[in-house]
Amino acid sequence: MDLRVIEKEDTMLSIEIAGEDHTFMNVLKGALLETEGVTAATYDVNPDQSGGQTDPVLTLKTDAAVDALDALENGAERVIEKTDDFEAAFDAAA
Numbered sequence: 001m002d003l004r005v006i007e008k009e010d011t012m013l014s015i016e017i018a019g020e021d022h023t024f025m026n027v028l029k030g031a032l033l034e035t036e037g038v039t040a041a042t043y044d045v046n047p048d049q050s051g052g053q054t055d056p057v058l059t060l061k062t063d064a065a066v067d068a069l070d071a072l073e074n075g076a077e078r079v080i081e082k083t084d085d086f087e088a089a090f091d092a093a094a
Contacts, residue, residue, distance in 0.1 A: 001017065001018070001019065001020070002017075002018035002019065003015050003016070003017055003018070004016040004018070006057060008068070008069070009068070010064075010067055010068065011061060011062045011063065011064060011066070011067075011068055012059070012060070012061050012062075012068055013058075013059070013060050013068035013069060013071075013072060014057060014058070014059045014060075015057070015058050015072075016055050016056070016057050016058075017055060017056050017057075017058055018055045019055065020055070020056055021045075021056070022045070022056075025043045025045070025056045025058065027079055027082075028043075028058065028075060028076070028079055029041045029042065029043055029058070031075045031076075031078040031079045031082065032060055032071065032072070032075035032078075034075075034078060035071055035074045035075045035078060036066070036074075037062045037063050037065060037066030037071055038060060038061070038062055038066070038071050038075070039061050039062060039063055040059075040060065040061040041058070041059070041060045041061075041075075042058075042059055042060075043056045043057060043058045043059070044056065044057050044059075045057075060072060060075075
């Protein structure tokens with residue numbers, strides 16, 4: 001997965017995530033919104049308004065007590081946990 005930081009501040013991060021689509025981006029956005037300290041998380045894949053950009057751009061904002069990069073790491077870990085839980089439930093049901 002290729003990531004490109006577009007803008008970084010203590011409480012705001014905007015990154016391009018190459019090769020991903022709505023499926024992954026919705027899961028990541030949902031996990032970020034469940035992460036403590038995250039006040040907003042969204043993504044854009046609209047090439048008409050983005051100068052031809054087609055890879056999703058994730059933007060996340062946090063409260064002053066949480067660094068945006070740390071929140072992204074916590075959100076990604078949350079995605080891994082949810083995936084592991086789903087796999088365990090699926091295996092148990094099979």
